[in-house]
Amino acid sequence: MSNFYAAIEIGTTRTVLAIGEDEPGGRIKITCHAEIPSTGVRKSQILDINQATTSIRSVLRAIEKKQSEAGSTITLGNAYLVVSGQHIKADPFQGMIPIEGAKVGSDELDAVFRSSRTMQLPKDRELLDIVDQDYEVDGLRGITAPRGMSGRMLRLNTLQIHADKSRIDNARTAADDAKLEIREPLFAATCAADAVLEEHEKRNGVLVLDIGGGSTGYAVYFDGHLASTGVVGVGGDHVTNDIAHAFQTTNAQAEQLKIESASAIIGTPGEPRVKVPGSSPLMETRTISRRALDTVVNARLRELFTVIRDTLEEQDLLNRLHAGAVLTGGGAAMRDIDALVQRELGMPTRTGKPVNVDGLDDEKFPAAFAAVAGAVMYAGRADEGRSILDGILGRFFK
Amino acid sequence: MSDSSSMMLIGIGGGGSAIARGIRRAFGEGLRFLTIDTDASSATDDDRFLLIGGDRLSGRGSGGDFVAARLAAEDSIGLLDSEVEGVRLAVVVTSLGGGTGGGVTLEAVKRLDSLGIPSIVFATTPFTFEGEDRQRSSRGVMTMIEEAAGATFFMPLDKLVANAERLDDAMRRAVDTMASAVTLFWRLVEKPGYIRLDAERIRHLVSKAGRGRFAAISSQSPERARDISDMLARSPLLATGSGPVRAILCGVLAGDDLRLAEISTISEGVRSAFCGQTTSFELATVNDEDTFSGRISVVLMLFEAGAKDDSGDADDGVVGKKRRKRTARTLGVGPQGRGRFNNAEPTIWNGEDLDIPTFLRRNISLDV
Numbered sequence A: 001m002s003n004f005y006a007a008i009e010i011g012t013t014r015t016v017l018a019i020g021e022d023e024p025g026g027r028i029k030i031t032c033h034a035e036i037p038s039t040g041v042r043k044s045q046i047l048d049i050n051q052a053t054t055s056i057r058s059v060l061r062a063i064e065k066k067q068s069e070a071g072s073t074i075t076l077g078n079a080y081l082v083v084s085g086q087h088i089k090a091d092p093f094q095g096m097i098p099i100e101g102a103k104v105g106s107d108e109l110d111a112v113f114r115s116s117r118t119m120q121l122p123k124d125r126e127l128l129d130i131v132d133q134d135y136e137v138d139g140l141r142g143i144t145a146p147r148g149m150s151g152r153m154l155r156l157n158t159l160q161i162h163a164d165k166s167r168i169d170n171a172r173t174a175a176d177d178a179k180l181e182i183r184e185p186l187f188a189a190t191c192a193a194d195a196v197l198e199e200h201e202k203r204n205g206v207l208v209l210d211i212g213g214g215s216t217g218y219a220v221y222f223d224g225h226l227a228s229t230g231v232v233g234v235g236g237d238h239v240t241n242d243i244a245h246a247f248q249t250t251n252a253q254a255e256q257l258k259i260e261s262a263s264a265i266i267g268t269p270g271e272p273r274v275k276v277p278g279s280s281p282l283m284e285t286r287t288i289s290r291r292a293l294d295t296v297v298n299a300r301l302r303e304l305f306t307v308i309r310d311t312l313e314e315q316d317l318l319n320r321l322h323a324g325a326v327l328t329g330g331g332a333a334m335r336d337i338d339a340l341v342q343r344e345l346g347m348p349t350r351t352g353k354p355v356n357v358d359g360l361d362d363e364k365f366p367a368a369f370a371a372v373a374g375a376v377m378y379a380g381r382a383d384e385g386r387s388i389l390d391g392i393l394g395r396f397f398k
Numbered sequence B: 001m002s003d004s005s006s007m008m009l010i011g012i013g014g015g016g017s018a019i020a021r022g023i024r025r026a027f028g029e030g031l032r033f034l035t036i037d038t039d040a041s042s043a044t045d046d047d048r049f050l051l052i053g054g055d056r057l058s059g060r061g062s063g064g065d066f067v068a069a070r071l072a073a074e075d076s077i078g079l080l081d082s083e084v085e086g087v088r089l090a091v092v093v094t095s096l097g098g099g100t101g102g103g104v105t106l107e108a109v110k111r112l113d114s115l116g117i118p119s120i121v122f123a124t125t126p127f128t129f130e131g132e133d134r135q136r137s138s139r140g141v142m143t144m145i146e147e148a149a150g151a152t153f154f155m156p157l158d159k160l161v162a163n164a165e166r167l168d169d170a171m172r173r174a175v176d177t178m179a180s181a182v183t184l185f186w187r188l189v190e191k192p193g194y195i196r197l198d199a200e201r202i203r204h205l206v207s208k209a210g211r212g213r214f215a216a217i218s219s220q221s222p223e224r225a226r227d228i229s230d231m232l233a234r235s236p237l238l239a240t241g242s243g244p245v246r247a248i249l250c251g252v253l254a255g256d257d258l259r260l261a262e263i264s265t266i267s268e269g270v271r272s273a274f275c276g277q278t279t280s281f282e283l284a285t286v287n288d289e290d291t292f293s294g295r296i297s298v299v300l301m302l303f304e305a306g307a308k309d310d311s312g313d314a315d316d317g318v319v320g321k322k323r324r325k326r327t328a329r330t331l332g333v334g335p336q337g338r339g340r341f342n343n344a345e346p347t348i349w350n351g352e353d354l355d356i357p358t359f360l361r362r363n364i365s366l367d368v
Helices: A049-069 A106-115 A165-177 A188-196 A199-204 A236-247 A251-260 A290-314 A337-345 A366-382 A389-396 B013-027 B066-083 B100-114 B132-148 B167-190 B199-206 B224-234 B260-274 B320-331 B335-341
Strands: A004-010 A014-022 A028-037 A078-083 A089-098 A125-137 A140-143 A153-164 A181-187 A206-211 A216-222 A225-232 A273-276 A286-289 A325-328 A349-351 B007-012 B032-037 B049-051 B089-095 B119-125 B151-156 B210-219 B245-254 B280-287 B296-304
Touching (some): A004 A049, A049 A165, A078 A188, A089 A225, A125 A225, A153 A181, A153 A225, A181 A188, A188 A206, A206 A290, A251 A273, A290 A337, A325 A337, B013 B089, B049 B066, B100 B119, B224 B260, B245 B260, B260 B296
Parallel strands (some): A325 A349, B245 B280
Antiparallel strands (some): A125 A140
């Protein structure tokens, strides 16, 4: 029997749950996934735990229904949690040890690894991940295999990704109330990157932009490792809010305009006026200028990508990304957003279909599921030998 | 109100303590003063000194580690409570980029805030050549300090001491310049002149004011008022704003020879350089013949739009309801501009609230 793995993302606009299983050859296949609109979440932050619990219950019911229709009887007991939001930070931390025998051996590698895991976080932070970057021997950086090297001091550079503990706990509480055990929190942007990037892209330098509803995560890979990552608290919801404010529409109308009519680029061919259906039967349909609509969207997205560009420039990373940018998340579905990224960041840009995981080919916009797909992949690597069925027992014995 | 005990100067970390001592030397007696550090050896005989993190760091300093300093401060920042009894406003001077300056300052202003004491934080940020790690550390803690402090003035060392050739000279000049500038601010509050600004008014102005820009300029040339206007307009410390200026506080300190025409020249120069149509402007003067004979010094504070809390209950000045109305007119938005993000943590970038629609902040007109 295959092992099954699950991941859930309680996002600003939607709650997504995906289940995957091992395939021959070591790959993971997403066998079932479901999404429902989120409530009680703003800017990737749970504001109402009861509403978030309701969203989780709904997505659990949706996935159980799908599985039932497919003839499966698996009941989900636990899942990895995909988190995003501007409370997530990444700090560099360096493990450092003297090289006792003048050459780096197994003892030194073990010791520097342990040293790199000693960073203390404030009480209000929770560690999401520690990513090894490269080794340094006597100040020489960029070493990937230091064994056998001579020197006096060995360092291991890492990125420590951490999040606001209370926000993770709120998600845990909401899931717990829905009888779903949360395994580990995982960072959305790096999960998405794991799902969509190929190794040669990581070596040549690549940027992943995971554009969610309430925030946009970025992950920069260079020389094969994660060089930088972070979150900007602006996402697709900001585009919706701007449209609603500019044209005096409801959020639902604005969302519809964003998805169906707007372009991230001003002046693309199309009808000059866009219909805005009335928000109630008593309200008449009206039209607005498409150019004005695109102007609002363009201004917001250009600003977001300027923030990203400035951040990468400050870290001297922007000009090293020869493999370009890859867009994931629901926000990546906005029309012409790839062209705008290409223009603003000055690099080739593509939409990130999850290529390292199977089962999403029939999905209309697979890039929107990249983060949960990547989290399921992580679960597969981490859980070899332990399946979500363990969680089922946990659930029954609660 | 000019009760000297109502306002307290707090220097945090090695750099901040040096600046605070410079201010005390310049100001003289009557200044309520405290230095805080994780390094026991930095105390001097003249200091009212608070050692933070003794159990965790053994008084040996944080070694430039922000996290270690913050954890140490979390352990023992409660020691601050007895030191600030009766204080109505805290002026914190510090230097960011290392460990104690950032980690302890953050916990200190949070503690002060929890005690109902607003704080004005004057902080230097690292030289560019100090490296990206220190710059990033500094930027991170700036945002966190802003959340807890009443008003923050971050001054990049690159701009505070341009043209210094040697590092020791640059560091000494940075401390001296900061100390001089904050001393002028202190005099403005504690020794009010004919157009007065006392500690309680300052407390009112800076409560929840957010990030601002700050500079102090002096001249004793024959054209001193015009020189000052020109220097203020060109000051790199004032030019690096991250948002439109919504309120200005201008303090003019001079001897008995201060002429009305000079006040007018400075006032018009400042308005011309920094005021928008809806920027509020407040002027105060100090007349102190002993200190300023033949000289004019000007302290200028520019408060930027996007103050962190528009729910203040003040009835005038740069906080509270009236300011909210002004901000709304300036930006073309009110609180409703944040729309569905009203109750969510704001996204602040370079002092701008990115939750407010971009087209409004950029004044982009729409032909709907």
